[in-house]
Amino acid sequence: MIARPDIKAWSPPVQGITEVFHARFTDHVYPMHTHDSWTLLIVDEGMVKYDLDRHEHGALAELVTLLPPHVPHNGCAVTPQGFRKRVLYLDSTQLSEDLVGLAVDSPVLDDHALRHQIHLLHSSLILPGEELEAESRLALVSERLQDHMQKQVHSRSPLHDPGIARRLRDLLDEHYVDGITLQQASNVLHAHPAHLVRAFSAEFGIGPHKYLTGRRVDLARRLLLDGLPPRAVATAAGFYDQSHLTRHFKRILGTTPGHYARTGSGARTGPVRESAEVGV
Incomplete structure (x- = not known):
C-alpha cells in the first residue's frame, strides 16, 4: 500500500519567493524534471538522493541544497522510512541565472548558520503578518547563498552605516x-x-521587524487603556488580526491584550489599595 504524502504548499506574500513547499514522502520517486526557479531545500528527517547534471548527490538533514533553474534533476528517499523536507522556490530577484553553472558544480552547502536562518525563514512564512521578518531573513539568506556560489564565503562583520x-x-x-x-x-x-x-x-x-512590531505594541497599549476592544486595537495598530496582536503583545509584555485592558479599567474605577497583594 502506498502511503499518502503529507504536503502543504502555498504562495507567500513575500517578493522573491514563488512557492513554499513542505512535504513528507515515503514511497514517492521524483522523475527527472526541471523548475524555472531556484530550489532551496532543507531536509528535516531522512535523506534524499538525486541526480543533477549526471552526477549523484545526497541531501542530508544538516546540509543545505540549492538546485538551479532549468537543470534536470530527480529525487527519492534513501531509506524505507522516507524523508521530510521544506523547500523554497526563489526567483531571479534573489539569485541571478548567471550563477547556474556554479550551482551545478556545488549544489550541497555545509553551512549550519545558513541552515538555521532558512529554518527561521520558514517559521516566519507560516505565520500571517510576519512579512517584514520573512523579507529580512530572505535578504540575508540570499546574500549568503550568493557568497557560496561565488566562493566568497566569510563571516560578515557588523555593518556600520x-x-x-x-x-x-x-x-x-x-x-x-x-x-x-x-x-x-x-x-x-x-x-x-x-x-x-x-x-x-x-x-x-534589533532587526527592522522587531522594531516595527514594538512600535505597534506601544500603540496597542495606549488604545487598550483608552477602552478600545482588542479586535479593534489589532486593526488600528497595524496587526494582521487579533491573534497576531496577542502573540506579540504577550511576547513583549508577558500578558494578553485583554488582561492588560482589564487592569486599566480596574485602575479607573478607583485607587489601588496599598497592600502586600499589589507588591507595595
Missing part, C-alpha cells in the same frame, strides 16, 4: 501602522535589502 540605519528607522516610524515592505524601503533609500537589515541591526541592536 548609521546614516542609512537612521533613515530606515525614520521610514519605519512613518509607516509602522500601514506597514512597508523591505523592498519598498530599499527602493526609497537606494540600498540593498540585506544592507538595510545588517546596518539597522548593528546600529540599534
